[in-house]
Amino acid sequence: MTEIFGIPLQALLGQLMLGLVNGSFYAMLSLGLAVIFGLLGVVNFAHGALYMIGAYVAWFAMDRWGVSYWWALLLGPLVVGLLGALLERTLLKRLYKLDPLYGLLLTFGLALIFQGVFQQYYGSSGQDYSSPDALQGATNLGFMVLPNYRAWVVVASLTVCFGTWFMIERTQLGALLRAGTENPSLVQAFGVNVPLMVTLTYAFGAALAGLAGVLAAPVVQVSPLMGANLIIVVFAVVVIGGMGSIMGSIITGLALGLVEGLTRVFYPQASSIVVFVIMAIVLMIRPAGLFGKEK
Amino acid sequence: MSWLGTGTQRASRLAWIVVLLLLIAAPFIGVYPIIVMTALCFAIYAMAFNLLLGFTGLLSFGHAAFFGGAAYVTGWLVHEQNWTPELGLVAGTLAAAAAGLVVGLIAIRRQGIYFAMVTLALAQMLYFFFLQAPFTGGEDGIQGIQRGKLFGLIPLENDLVLYFFVLAVFVAVFLLVLRIVHSPYGQVLKAIRENEPRAISLGYNVDRYKLLAFVLSAALAGLGGAMKTLVLHLATLQDVRWEQSGEVILMTLLGGLGTFAGPVLGAFTVVGLQNFLSDRAGSWTGVIIGCIFVLCVVAFRKGFVGELLAWQKRRKAKDVKPS
Numbered sequence: 216m217t218e219i220f221g222i223p224l225q226a227l228l229g230q231l232m233l234g235l236v237n238g239s240f241y242a243m244l245s246l247g248l249a250v251i252f253g254l255l256g257v258v259n260f261a262h263g264a265l266y267m268i269g270a271y272v273a274w275f276a277m278d279r280w281g282v283s284y285w286w287a288l289l290l291g292p293l294v295v296g297l298l299g300a301l302l303e304r305t306l307l308k309r310l311y312k313l314d315p316l317y318g319l320l321l322t323f324g325l326a327l328i329f330q331g332v333f334q335q336y337y338g339s340s341g342q343d344y345s346s347p348d349a350l351q352g353a354t355n356l357g358f359m360v361l362p363n364y365r366a367w368v369v370v371a372s373l374t375v376c377f378g379t380w381f382m383i384e385r386t387q388l389g390a391l392l393r394a395g396t397e398n399p400s401l402v403q404a405f406g407v408n409v410p411l412m413v414t415l416t417y418a419f420g421a422a423l424a425g426l427a428g429v430l431a432a433p434v435v436q437v438s439p440l441m442g443a444n445l446i447i448v449v450f451a452v453v454v455i456g457g458m459g460s461i462m463g464s465i466i467t468g469l470a471l472g473l474v475e476g477l478t479r480v481f482y483p484q485a486s487s488i489v490v491f492v493i494m495a496i497v498l499m500i501r502p503a504g505l506f507g508k509e510k
Numbered sequence: 511m512s513w514l515g516t517g518t519q520r521a522s523r524l525a526w527i528v529v530l531l532l533l534i535a536a537p538f539i540g541v542y543p544i545i546v547m548t549a550l551c552f553a554i555y556a557m558a559f560n561l562l563l564g565f566t567g568l569l570s571f572g573h574a575a576f577f578g579g580a581a582y583v584t585g586w587l588v589h590e591q592n593w594t595p596e597l598g599l600v601a602g603t604l605a606a607a608a609a610g611l612v613v614g615l616i617a618i619r620r621q622g623i624y625f626a627m628v629t630l631a632l633a634q635m636l637y638f639f640f641l642q643a644p645f646t647g648g649e650d651g652i653q654g655i656q657r658g659k660l661f662g663l664i665p666l667e668n669d670l671v672l673y674f675f676v677l678a679v680f681v682a683v684f685l686l687v688l689r690i691v692h693s694p695y696g697q698v699l700k701a702i703r704e705n706e707p708r709a710i711s712l713g714y715n716v717d718r719y720k721l722l723a724f725v726l727s728a729a730l731a732g733l734g735g736a737m738k739t740l741v742l743h744l745a746t747l748q749d750v751r752w753e754q755s756g757e758v759i760l761m762t763l764l765g766g767l768g769t770f771a772g773p774v775l776g777a778f779t780v781v782g783l784q785n786f787l788s789d790r791a792g793s794w795t796g797v798i799i800g801c802i803f804v805l806c807v808v809a810f811r812k813g814f815v816g817e818l819l820a821w822q823k824r825r826k827a828k829d830v831k832p833s
Binding site for chain 1: 569571616617619620622623624626627628630631632634635638639642752753756759763793794795796797799800801802803804806807808811
């Protein structure tokens with residue numbers, strides 16, 4: 216069997232694949248954070264909780280109501296998006312004139328509430344949740360065995376990420392969004408309903424987190440704490456990439472997932488902290504982040 | 511009674527004397543000393559945090575690393591190495607200061623919201639370190655820590671003796687924070703909070719001021735955590751989790767950001783509430799705390815003390831108005 220630095224190629228590729236899967240989740244979540252931050256100026260701590268809720272909606276729909284995976288894939292983001300719209304309308308909009316720190320604190324409180332409620336009903340242990348029949352099994356590529364579901368996760372989230380990028384950077388709607396980020400009052404003066412745009416943006420970011428949750432459900436343990444642990448890594452990803460750029464957050468997310476996978480092969484003890492170490496180094500060299508602009 | 515000053519100053523000093531007398535009397539009038547001691551430790555933690563957020567304007571989302579980290583260091587030294595409690599406390603505080611120096615050096619390179627995220631991420635890194643390090647006992651933590659004898663003489667196993675030791679440290683920390691804030695150094699910190707570019711243009715080396723504030727805050731937070739280890743005989747992962755970093759924010763916000771009494775009041779409220787709820791609401795406690803957090807941010811941003819001061823100001827403004 217082929218080996219690289221004493222590691223069997225199969226194991227290396229397997230971990231890289233897993234890293235890519237994690238990286239796609241990082242990318243989707245940090246993309247949502249970046250979109251929300253751009254327009255609302257809110258660092259959404261509840262993003263991890265929304266991701267968790269997405270996973271639970273999928274689990275609930277499939278396990279309790281016997282809904283198919285594909286419908287769950289639609290239902291998850293929809294439910295989480297609606298929840299996001301509700302949160303924005305009732306709570307977040309009260310804070311726009313204040314220091315952005317209050318947005319972080321509010322969403323932190325929301326994260327505590329969501330996490331607590333789910334812990335109350337489902338305990339802290341994970342739920343079983345199987346991937347759809349069509350995506351079970353694995354494909355032998357010759358040099359490695361590729362689990363179908365993982366390949367699907369990567370393809371699906373990359374499609375969504377680049378779709379979002381295209382929408383924001385290349386369409387009329389995206390142009391309005393970017394203009395709103397730069398100067399909301401001027402955009403309002405041109406007759407655009409900015410408050411509605413803000414609500415929809417938050418709902419969209421939340422829906423992205425929900426979708427990530429549905430995609431993640433079969434590969435990670437579905438538990439109330441799954442989002443909390445992830446969101447802090449995603450914050451580090453956001454600091455590394457800098458929140459200014461959409462493409463930047465996609466690339467940073469994927470790259471850090473791969474780095475984490477590699478670390479798991481060569482020095483497993485450090486795999487949970489490698490992203491934070493990279494963050495510290497990046498801050499030392501380029502404080503604004505790899506893709507950020509110094510203000 | 512001229513030493514009490516006049517007007518509002520007089521009222522607040524009188525209030526503090528009453529509070530201190532109440533705290534001294536507390537164990538004799540049937541209040542369970544362990545709860546008050548725990549609240550005092552959290553009050554030290556919250557005062558340390560307030561020094562940073564309330565008086566310097568820096569939101570650290572990673573103070574649990576210093577609070578819980580110092581708890582581990584003190585617990586390990588006292589439990590495994592048989593250090594005396596006062597040396598254990600000093601070592602824990604110094605360890606927290608050292609960690610604060612490293613985290614601070616990295617975090618002050620970004621401002622505002624990024625500062626919060628960086629501190630949160632670095633604290634999470636320390637959490638994973640404590641989870642894996644051999645000396646912390648992993649998920650179990652360090653349990654059954656003996657309090658030992660203070661200076662090798664005074665036995666702290668007696669709750670009443672420990673109570674007055676904790677109270678003395680609390681008063682010392684309170685006076686220290688008061689001194690720091692009212693010193694010329696504290697004035698510069700407030701200037702940074704109000705307008706950082708202006709402070710820079712006046713020639714202050716803002717980063718050095720911020721770093722020192724961060725280290726001081728980390729050290730005092732560590733002192734609170736180290737003390738809590740002695741009070742409760744244990745050091746656990748619970749104290750280094752991100753929820754613990756959030757809790758201190760809630761205490762400070764609820765009591766009143768940037769006030770002296772606020773963090774103390776907030777710490778007593780939250781600890782008291784948790785104690786009250788843990789019997790009655792069980793695992794709903796976290797949800798209730800979250801709800802209070804949300805309410806506090808949406809509708810009660812000044813906190814107890816802030817609202818009180820605002821009310822006083824309004825009343826005074828009414829009095830001054832010519833009739």
